Amino acid sequence: MPMYRYICKNCGTEKVELHGINENPEIICDACGNEMEKAIGRVGIVFKGSGFYITDSRKATTTSSKNTTNK
Numbered sequence: 001m002p003m004y005r006y007i008c009k010n011c012g013t014e015k016v017e018l019h020g021i022n023e024n025p026e027i028i029c030d031a032c033g034n035e036m037e038k039a040i041g042r043v044g045i046v047f048k049g050s051g052f053y054i055t056d057s058r059k060a061t062t063t064s065s066k067n068t069t070n071k
Contacts, residue, residue, distance in 0.1 A: 006036035014039075 006015045008029040015036060019025055027036040 005039045007039045008032060008034055008036045010034040 001018050001020055003016050003018050006017060006027045007013070008015075008031065011029065011032045011034070013029050013031045013036075015027065015030070017025070017027055028034070029036050
């Protein structure tokens with residue numbers, strides 16, 4: 001079962017509840033007794049591999065100097 005984070009609409013108290021994905025329980029704040037609403041969780045994202053940096057998408061710049069001599 002997933003864990004969900006709830007925040008009180010009135011006092012801002014946070015609470016974590018464990019319930020099924022299809023359940024929609026009414027969560028009551030322990031501090032003030034008002035209804036709490038489900039909050040979007042804080043998720044850390046890590047991009048690994050090539051293609052995620054600005055330097056990966058740049059075209060390679062090559063400078064070629066021709067060595068010419070006049071005879």
